[in-house]
Amino acid sequence: MLVELMRAQSRAQQVNEQLATLRKRDLIAYTACGAKRRAIYMQLRDMADAETRLISSLSTKLRLVDQSNVRKALATAEREKMATGPRPWDFDAERPKN
Secondary structure: OHHHHHHHHHHHHHHHHHHHHHHOOOOOOOOHHHHHHHHHHHHHHHHHHHHHHHHHHHHHHOOOOOHHHHHHHHHHHHHHHOOOOOOHHHHHHHOOOO
16 A cells, blocks of 8 residues: 555656646647647646545555544544443343342
């Protein structure tokens, strides 16, 4: 999974470099060449978005982001809020059977 994360980061960097190159050119020209550049730009933008989502997902799965720690802290806080003492299903075991 770590290898896939590194590959995704490399692809994202390449796509972002190509996007930066295209941003320097005229994308609003109403010519065939301008339309082609816009189409390429939109495809690259979609690819960059997909790579970003993949990197985020893999980072979370590998526990490289704080999201996993935050979830753990929230679960601990919820456990501490829970009432202590006997649980409703424990009363049946304590009740004498006739």
